[in-house]
Amino acid sequence: MPLIAPTIEDALAPIRDGIMLAAPREVAGVPMEATRALIRKGVRNLHLVTLPTSSLQADLLIGAGCVAVLETSAVSLGEFGPAPRFTAAAKSGGIRIKDATCPALHAAFQAAEKGVPFMPLRGIIGSDLLAHRPDWRVIDNPFGANDPIVVLPAIRPDVALIHAHMADRAGNVWIGRQRELATMAHASAKTVVTVEKIVDGNLLDDPMAAAGTLPGFYIEAVAVAENGCWPLGLPDHYGADLAHLGEYARLAATTEGFTRYLEKYVHARRAA
């Protein structure tokens, strides 16, 4: 049975130095409160894999020195410009980047979900991505003739860390339309979740709610983190804090500014 953890810190216990950690895309409800707790915990050498892209979360973890390897299709602050700590680390060689393309990450997680060693994907051939991904291969389509196709090895993260609107006491988590969070949990050995709230009853008992529910069976621990995506938004529930994101973009443009940001918004603020 999933642990309904008293604190975010308790829930984060499975996230240790050196593991492969799966992170959701920037619009899927990003566990930012948990991310700040991870930085406070001082986790190091993460292999961070985003499904398939990231914004503030990856930039913050990279800037705080938590990441050794980053597997992603893109890291950007969107309307607020390039992700400054990601960009700086890439240019200095401070992290190793495994560049991917969005559907390749989706497919590789689905391979793990299905327990198969690989998944084929159209495209990619002729892209320089291939040259830098020796773990990707090109085979002949067994059902074609002279039809090369890329195959991608399964991605099996140690831990997936996600945020959602609500969970029940059996650890069932309502993820709504963010179906890739289910795939992420299926593909990962363990899944840690923060939620806005814990609700009474069982989400699986209501057919309408059940359709958007990730079963507790796949969940290691759940902790409450109200407003847990701040300063990003939670789809259908609250928007992003645009002023704060602007402040982040300005501060994180320099190492010194980023350090001040960390002190002010990460280290000085304990989890609520």
Place this chain on the structure above:
Amino acid sequence: MPLIAPTIEDALAPIRDGIMLAAPREVAGVPMEATRALIRKGVRNLHLVTLPTSSLQADLLIGAGCVAVLETSAVSLGEFGPAPRFTAAAKSGGIRIKDATCPALHAAFQAAEKGVPFMPLRGIIGSDLLAHRPDWRVIDNPFGANDPIVVLPAIRPDVALIHAHMADRAGNVWIGRQRELATMAHASAKTVVTVEKIVDGNLLDDPMAAAGTLPGFYIEAVAVAENGCWPLGLPDHYGADLAHLGEYARLAATTEGFTRYLEKYVHARRAA
């Protein structure tokens, strides 16, 4: 935009002789009223592919002479015993059977959903299924050494025919937990739906409903068929008519009995 069809017959227009028709598993809400309408329409030479199994629906279509090729992991009446018309047709060679195994059909539909030509699957090697499926291949796992693995070609049906609890006027269909119905629609060129009712408003506007909704984008036509799964059940809504299924099993045991069944329950009864 999807057609909100005035009658089931109108919605079934895309289902013509000789097409590949995808059918849902026996517990996913089977469009039985539409199936009876198909029999009345006299459709012939279907390549019926079940995702992944079937019960009464396949037996009825086979018995009524609508099916030339059947691709399935199993056809059975469950507690009511073997599916008599399927069994008889198999023994007489009246239909060509492409025997599969459940996850192979799921994977092959997912291959079509993803636009890839094939999908790998563990297992199957050493099964006689392989010998009878020349369209399935064994390749070496490109990421392994001396590690044979089966690859399955994508299944791209011409039409998927499904039933669901409700749709809205934009043709969005609430399928709930029956996620394979989404995959079936994604994999198929066209999808025809019967529903218990058409509701006001847009299902995609409510995050809770949206999580279980198949967008109208994928839908060709929707028609209302109240109690449309009878005598099978619709999950979460109504159960199977056990007495009727018992009667079917008894009657369908012989050709004559099956003919009487068709006359009484299919030809004599027009769609409501």
Place this chain on the structure above:
Amino acid sequence: MQSHACLNIDTAPVRDEELLADVITRVIGDVRHIAVGNASPIPAMAALLARARGGGVPYVSLLQSRKHNFFTDGGRELFDCAGQGRIDVFFLSGGEIDGDGNVNLVGIGDYDKPSVRFPGSFGSAHLYYVVPKVVLFRTEHSRRTLVPHVSFISAPGGNAPNIHRPGGPIALVTNRCLFAFDRQRRRFRLESVHSGHSIAEVAEQTGFDYDCPETVEVTPRPSDETLRLLRRVVAPQLAEVYPQFAAAVFGARAP
């Protein structure tokens, strides 16, 4: 009917189905997740019994149930879950089962015009390979069902060493006895004979060769506590998915 059932519920004699469910539960041992496929009421009883004993542990997934089934990702989730290594126990039956642990769910005779046709292979050609503990189950123990060699291998009892196969059969439970399966040797061994049946009868009714130790125990009778759980907790749960079976065996209806 209800009051009549209540009077006798804890004292009625052990039913065959109860004995078999108890045997299966014992064979399964401690696990995290038991899944049960279509048309398997006695394995479903066993799984629900295991959970009743464990106070909610292990997870039980009855494929055709809404209540005893946490899957929300459609029909594929069972197989994906197994592929992930997250299903510990599954059950398979067969129109034919042979001494190599091969199961036949397809038919007998020429594939294109079989003399006997079974429903089809269901998920066997995948689950048999990836679920660590597959329990074979067949209530008709005869030379017709337990054969020297199956006519069609829906799923084999074993594979060459280079074939990825973390799973496979651990036992075969019939109406007469319990066989254990040795995966290394790909061979059954008679483990216990159910009360009222004999070693000689098993030999007579089994079409394949198997190992038979000098002494074979009688399958233990289910404990009173087990019978209580089966009758009071499991039977009503079972009635949701197997109404005809539950009514016939227990006189039980879904709560």
Place this chain on the structure above:
Amino acid sequence: MQSHACLNIDTAPVRDEELLADVITRVIGDVRHIAVGNASPIPAMAALLARARGGGVPYVSLLQSRKHNFFTDGGRELFDCAGQGRIDVFFLSGGEIDGDGNVNLVGIGDYDKPSVRFPGSFGSAHLYYVVPKVVLFRTEHSRRTLVPHVSFISAPGGNAPNIHRPGGPIALVTNRCLFAFDRQRRRFRLESVHSGHSIAEVAEQTGFDYDCPETVEVTPRPSDETLRLLRRVVAPQLAEVYPQFAAAVFGARAP
């Protein structure tokens, strides 16, 4: 602010963004489904304009929108949908774009220690291959962005004939002009130059070779009806996904 915007809404001069959206909408033509990825406000304007003109047709999917997005199968649905051949139009940009139609979204210089790093390839290395009409879009038209050869090919403009590739580029829209792309020849042709810009300026600012006809038209001004739709219908819709952009360009906020 609101009343001020209302006073001028239909008579304000044509904004650059409006011209570009209009050009893109024209390039797209009649289609069933336009999808727009991250950080693409002007392509999003164009897609919403196409739908406003069509009275609800074509389908428009703005990846970061909740309202203008029918996807319910998670982040993969966009790519699956494209793989199915159900997305007719997509937009790509690039830190660098070259005359072969190659786009670079990764960086410049040594891959392990680049002198410039872009966000990453997003879905380009798949969508560029499978979407029939990909419109390249870059508002900074300079020799820095439109280069002879990109440093890193995130996605190529073309492939060898044996590579499965139903999709690819049809045009490149910049702040100065519209290029059409000839897939057979893998080469751009100058199609029209926006008002206020010149053929000579385009030649001066473009780092790659392209075909330049004898006469090149001036990009037509958006019609009054187009401007009305952009300002009254599209701008408020855009504000949901691109609040900063919509506010800066139109003074518009989400309804």
